[in-house]
Amino acid sequence: xxxxxxxxxxxxxxxxFVIGKAFNLPPVGPDDAALVRPLAGVVLALLLTYGARxxxxxxxxxxxxxxxxxxxxxxxxxxxxRIGGDLAQGxxxxxxxxxxxxxxxxxxxxxxxxxxxxxALVIGMISPSIQGGLxxxxxxxxxSSAAMTWVKGWVGExxxxxxxxxxxxxxxxxxxxxxxxxxxVVALPIAGSFAITWALYGLAxxxxxxxxxDNFSRDANTIAAGIQTxxxxxxxxFDFIERFYAGSEFVSRTEFEVFLSSFHREQPxxxxxxxxxxxxxxxxxxxxxxxxxxxxxxxxxxxxxxxAGQREDYFPATYIVPAAGEKHWAGYDWASNPxxxxxxxxxxxxxxxxxxxxxxxxxxxxPERYFLILTPVFxxxxxxxxxxxxxxxxxxxxxxxxxxxxxxxxxxxxxxxVDFEVAVEPIAPRTSHRxxxxxxxxxxxxxxxxxxxxxxEFIRRQKSxxxxxxxxxxxxxxxxxxxxxxxxxxxxxxxAALVEERTSELQRANVELNRHMVEKxxxxxxxxxxxxxxxxxxxxxxxxxxxxxxxxxxxxxxPEPLRREFMGIIDEEADRLTYxxxxxxxxxxxxxxxxxxxxxxxxxxxxxxxIIKSVRPIAAKKxxxxxxxxxxxxxxxxxxxxxxxxxLTNLISNALKFTLEEGGAVALRIVGDSTTVTxxxxxxxxxxxxxxxxxxxxxxxxxxxxxxxxxxxxxxxxIAKRIVDLHHGEISVQSELGKGTTFTIRLPRxxxxxxxxxxxxxxxxx
Amino acid sequence: MIPPTSDPITVLIVEDEAHIRRLxxxxxxxxxxxxxxxxxxxxxxxxxxxxxxxxxLLDVMMPKKNGLEVLTTLKAMPSYKxxxxxxxxxxxxxxxxxxxxxxxxxxxxxxxxxxxTLGVTIRRKLEKFRERSKQ
Numbered sequence: 001x002x003x004x005x006x007x008x009x010x011x012x013x014x015x016x017f018v019i020g021k022a023f024n025l026p027p028v029g030p031d032d033a034a035l036v037r038p039l040a041g042v043v044l045a046l047l048l049t050y051g052a053r054x055x056x057x058x059x060x061x062x063x064x065x066x067x068x069x070x071x072x073x074x075x076x077x078x079x080x081x082r083i084g085g086d087l088a089q090g091x092x093x094x095x096x097x098x099x100x101x102x103x104x105x106x107x108x109x110x111x112x113x114x115x116x117x118x119x120a121l122v123i124g125m126i127s128p129s130i131q132g133g134l135x136x137x138x139x140x141x142x143x144s145s146a147a148m149t150w151v152k153g154w155v156g157e158x159x160x161x162x163x164x165x166x167x168x169x170x171x172x173x174x175x176x177x178x179x180x181x182x183x184x185v186v187a188l189p190i191a192g193s194f195a196i197t198w199a200l201y202g203l204a205x206x207x208x209x210x211x212x213x214d215n216f217s218r219d220a221n222t223i224a225a226g227i228q229t230x231x232x233x234x235x236x237x238f239d240f241i242e243r244f245y246a247g248s249e250f251v252s253r254t255e256f257e258v259f260l261s262s263f264h265r266e267q268p269x270x271x272x273x274x275x276x277x278x279x280x281x282x283x284x285x286x287x288x289x290x291x292x293x294x295x296x297x298x299x300x301x302x303x304x305x306x307x308a309g310q311r312e313d314y315f316p317a318t319y320i321v322p323a324a325g326e327k328h329w330a331g332y333d334w335a336s337n338p339x340x341x342x343x344x345x346x347x348x349x350x351x352x353x354x355x356x357x358x359x360x361x362x363x364x365x366x367p368e369r370y371f372l373i374l375t376p377v378f379x380x381x382x383x384x385x386x387x388x389x390x391x392x393x394x395x396x397x398x399x400x401x402x403x404x405x406x407x408x409x410x411x412x413x414x415x416x417x418v419d420f421e422v423a424v425e426p427i428a429p430r431t432s433h434r435x436x437x438x439x440x441x442x443x444x445x446x447x448x449x450x451x452x453x454x455x456x457e458f459i460r461r462q463k464s465x466x467x468x469x470x471x472x473x474x475x476x477x478x479x480x481x482x483x484x485x486x487x488x489x490x491x492x493x494x495x496a497a498l499v500e501e502r503t504s505e506l507q508r509a510n511v512e513l514n515r516h517m518v519e520k521x522x523x524x525x526x527x528x529x530x531x532x533x534x535x536x537x538x539x540x541x542x543x544x545x546x547x548x549x550x551x552x553x554x555x556x557x558x559p560e561p562l563r564r565e566f567m568g569i570i571d572e573e574a575d576r577l578t579y580x581x582x583x584x585x586x587x588x589x590x591x592x593x594x595x596x597x598x599x600x601x602x603x604x605x606x607x608x609x610x611i612i613k614s615v616r617p618i619a620a621k622k623x624x625x626x627x628x629x630x631x632x633x634x635x636x637x638x639x640x641x642x643x644x645x646x647x648l649t650n651l652i653s654n655a656l657k658f659t660l661e662e663g664g665a666v667a668l669r670i671v672g673d674s675t676t677v678t679x680x681x682x683x684x685x686x687x688x689x690x691x692x693x694x695x696x697x698x699x700x701x702x703x704x705x706x707x708x709x710x711x712x713x714x715x716x717x718x719i720a721k722r723i724v725d726l727h728h729g730e731i732s733v734q735s736e737l738g739k740g741t742t743f744t745i746r747l748p749r750x751x752x753x754x755x756x757x758x759x760x761x762x763x764x765x766x
Numbered sequence: 767m768i769p770p771t772s773d774p775i776t777v778l779i780v781e782d783e784a785h786i787r788r789l790x791x792x793x794x795x796x797x798x799x800x801x802x803x804x805x806x807x808x809x810x811x812x813x814x815x816x817x818x819x820x821x822x823l824l825d826v827m828m829p830k831k832n833g834l835e836v837l838t839t840l841k842a843m844p845s846y847k848x849x850x851x852x853x854x855x856x857x858x859x860x861x862x863x864x865x866x867x868x869x870x871x872x873x874x875x876x877x878x879x880x881x882x883t884l885g886v887t888i889r890r891k892l893e894k895f896r897e898r899s900k901q
Contacts, residue, residue: 536827539856543879544783547789547879548789550882551793551882
């Protein structure tokens with residue numbers, strides 16, 4: 001017994017684990033994971049079929065499945081929520097279904113299916129609620145997303161309960177009426193529609209993802225192109241500005257500002273600075289001229305700019321558009337930044353613009369990333385390629401906040417939820433994003449790296465309801481099909497059961513009928529036998545009487561002794577006929593249907609005395625002894641006095657008749673206890689052969705013995721038995737050939753009246 | 767009383783009722799038959815085997831071995847195949863006579879009978895039997 005339990009539990013654990021894993025396949029997305037777990041249905045079906053004792057096995061299976069699937073975070077609470085939720089839902093479901101649904105397990109009635117459907121909707125809430133409740137402790141997701149998860153969980157659990165539980169129960173269960181094909185007929189349409197649903201869902205999911213990817217990659221390309229374009233554009237503008245500078249000997253501040261004002265109007269977020277080359281020797285005159293607070297400065301760890309250190313040359317920011325930037329940048333030696341220094345060297349050498357992305361310090365705000373474009377300006381016009389470059393007059397520096405540029409680009413393209421990263425080094429990949437595009441290109445003498453990714457929240461919001469709806473719709477359709485199949489097969493089963501019931505009823509009735517017919521036939525046969533016996537018995541003495549009488553009438557010359565003999569025979573046969581008729585009437589009366597006797601309290605002592613007195617002469621004639629043993633304190637007996645007397649008299653007469661030896665004895669003994677009276681009549685006569693003993697109570701049975709003339713009607717013992725039966729007693733006989741015979745009668749002291757009314761109320765009272 | 771002929775017909779009477787037996791015996795002896803009696807079927811069969819009879823009168827209703835049994839046993843015996851056997855019957859059972867005839871009984875005598883005409887009746891039945899046998 002225990003091992004069977006263990007086997008079942010192990011089976012249940014294995015089933016849960018395998019089925020859970022089997023349904024964890026692609027193309028299901030992680031958001032829809034709650035929809036594709038049929039575990040609820042499996043757990044409930046197993047519990048309903050094998051009983052609540054299975055729960056440890058199911059717990060193990062669920063734990064193994066949840067631990068190994070990692071569909072959610074690994075926190076203990078979440079895990080407990082999932083395992084505990086599923087198990088609690090299963091057990092609660094088991095309890096609820098057992099109480100509410102009659103044939104929980106075989107699902108044959110339409111009623112039980114409807115009830116189960118309603119219950120499934122309720123039961124399906126349990127696990128999502130437990131999980132959601134515990135999840136709230138550990139997670140900070142929004143109420144709406146938690147509600148979404150709960151709804152998906154509820155829908156999924158309920159649907160799978162509806163789909164799986166009845167089918168599994170039918171598969172696993174044992175029913176009173178076996179229909180081997182039933183599980184198949186129920187499971188096939190469900191499996192078919194489910195397969196179709198899965199395929200449709202996969203297709204829909206794939207096309208949705210493809211659409212998303214197409215949109216995304218298009219937008220990512222657009223952004224990357226946008227960046228390129230913007231930077232290129234800026235570079236061109238700078239080229240243009242550079243030419244302006246190169247064309248003039250000297251550009252004043254005002255000229256600078258005016259020249260750039262239109263540019264600035266166009267691109268208000270790009271800061272343009274003119275940083276002339278100031279050799280060390282010219283520093284003081286520069287500082288004197290421009291009179292900035294600190295002169296040529298550089299940024300260090302200290303919050304305020306510090307005077308620039310001694311260097312060969314400086315590139316201080318001199319003209320700044322927009323003017324508001326002056327506060328921050330005026331005098332700042334761009335060359336003090338090693339990255340910029342490198343760039344300056346580079347542009348001096350290449351006579352071409354360069355750009356980079358770098359973090360620039362800010363006096364009043366946190367440092368930010370800026371796109372930086374440098375354009376060299378030479379003292380004379382731009383040298384043709386190949387010739388040594390003239391000395392650098394200065395650099396034009398354009399800065400634009402990176403975030404701003406990106407936001408602008410993305411806003412322009414209406415891309416919400418896009419994560420965009422740009423850098424001059426390769427970007428480390430992050431694994432949490434599914435939609436990611438990485439690009440790189442060369443621009444401004446620099447290799448740029450771009451990374452576009454879709455925010456997972458964004459993806460979630462993009463996903464329409466269509467795909468899960470297809471899945472849910474398919475599940476609902478499959479459930480309806482399954483329910484239909486269950487109902488139809490259930491009805492068939494019930495009809496089959498009814499037919500079987502009726503058939504066996506009919507068979508039973510048939511058997512009853514046959515029995516009655518046989519009985520009746522037997523009774524009819526008995527009646528026929530009786531009638532033939534009676535007619536034979538009556539005709540025999542009549543034959544004698546008529547025969548002898550006709551001889552006597554026709555032959556007056558008959559010798560006297562013969563005449564006397566014949567007349568004696570006639571007399572005897574007439575007597576015989578009389579006894580026979582009387583006995584026949586008696587036995588007919590006694591055996592007429594439901595005969596009841598009127599009982600009185602009989603004084604057995606007195607009765608015994610009366611009987612013995614009446615037979616004493618016969619005993620005396622045959623020289624036989626009469627023994628009487630009747631205690632005086634016998635007490636009364638419920639009996640019909642006349643019948644009891646005739647019964648005893650008959651037995652005693654028989655005893656006397658069959659005891660032939662002189663000196664033999666006939667005895668009457670009566671004993672009694674509180675409930676029973678036992679009467680015994682015994683003789684020391686010729687006895688009854690053993691083979692005749694069972695038949696002596698039959699009608700007309702006369703024991704024939706060679707050489708012994710037996711007188712009597714053959715009805716005496718039959719009548720005696722009938723009388724004993726009417727008194728609800730028993731009569732039995734013991735005999736030994738040559739030794740004697742004993743008849744024993746047991747009668748209940750108190751006559752038990754039948755339910756059909758008392759002894760006095762029947763019409764056939766005798 | 768018809769005086770006995772020189773060639774009395776030997777008849778065996780098998781009848782359990784003493785008075786009836788006596789009656790038949792008286793009637794047939796008076797009619798000039800040579801009568802042997804038996805008190806039951808068994809005795810009857812023994813007597814039949816021991817003696818040679820030209821007619822057997824067999825009572826149907828007998829205890830122990832009943833008349834039909836004796837009939838079939840006698841008819842199976844080669845010495846009694848052609849001997850007429852008449853059944854003595856009270857005609858109580860309808861089917862009995864059919865069974866008896868099927869078993870080989872040649873005729874029957876009903877009870878009660880008139881003992882004074884019993885002999886004549888039997889002789890007439892014997893005639894009929896002989897005629898039938900010739901065919």
